[in-house]
Amino acid sequence: xxxxxxxxxxxxxxxxxxxxxxxxxxxxxxxxxxxxxxxxxxxxxxxxxxxxxxxxxxxxxxxxxxxxxxxxxxxxxxxxxxxxxxxxxxxxxxxxxxxxxxxxxxxxxxxxxxxxxxxxxxxxxxxxxxxxxxxxxxxxxxxxxxxxxxxxxxxxxxxxxxxxxxxxxxxxxxxxxxxxxxxxxxxxxxxxx
Numbered sequence: 242x243x244x245x246x247x248x249x250x251x252x253x254x255x256x257x258x259x260x261x262x263x264x265x266x267x268x269x270x271x272x273x274x275x276x277x278x279x280x281x282x283x284x285x286x287x288x289x290x291x292x293x294x295x296x297x298x299x300x301x302x303x304x305x306x307x308x309x310x311x312x313x314x315x316x317x318x319x320x321x322x323x324x325x326x327x328x329x330x331x332x333x334x335x336x337x338x339x340x341x342x343x344x345x346x347x348x349x350x351x352x353x354x355x356x357x358x359x360x361x362x363x364x365x366x367x368x369x370x371x372x373x374x375x376x377x378x379x380x381x382x383x384x385x386x387x388x389x390x391x392x393x394x395x396x397x398x399x400x401x402x403x404x405x406x407x408x409x410x411x412x413x414x415x416x417x418x419x420x421x422x423x424x425x426x427x428x429x430x431x432x433x434x
Contacts, residue, residue, distance in 0.1 A: 293429075300426035306419035313416060316407035317400070324396035324403070331393055 408414065 296423070296425055296429060299423055300429060303420055303422040303426065306417050307422065309411065309413075310417045310419050313404075313407050313411055313413065316410055317403045320403035320406055321396055321400070324393075324399060328393050328396055331390070335392070 404416070408416070
């Protein structure tokens with residue numbers, strides 16, 4: 242009998258609590274539904290962010306390759322500019338040497354003509370001697386980096402050498418082969434907002 246009384250008390254307690262249990266069940270169902278919607282939105286955000294990360298990775302890879310390519314190209318142009326500067330210096334020095342030789346020859350010839358005229362033509366060979374001697378004196382007074390050196394080869398013919406130098410500076414065996422930057426990279430900032 243005691244067990245029967247306990248069973249009846251439990252049954253009354255369940256009946257008395259059933260509106261509360263039903264309300265809790267509805268509240269829990271709403272909470273679960275809200276959590277599932279939030280989890281689905283988070284999964285969608287994660288997928289969107291993974292896609293953006295892939296796009297960013299492709300954009301960074303393309304930009305890095307292009308930057309390395311441009312850096313090697315800049316080094317090649319720097320070597321070419323350095324070569325052109327050295328060639329220009331040699332040409333300027335050579336022009337100065339040629340100018341001094343010509344001025345010396347001109348002064349020597351003038352002195353030879355004056356000496357020949359003063360002797361009444363008897364020393365006519367003095368003109369030739371004066372021209373040659375003045376030219377030698379003028380050439381001998383030339384100074385600079387070009388004196389005693391041969392003209393450097395044209396810089397344009399040395400392009401492969403410049404490429405090799407530039408590539409070795411970057412630790413490369415050949416020019417980077419870059420893929421074009423994906424068009425989406427230009428829109429990447431707006432996608433991140």
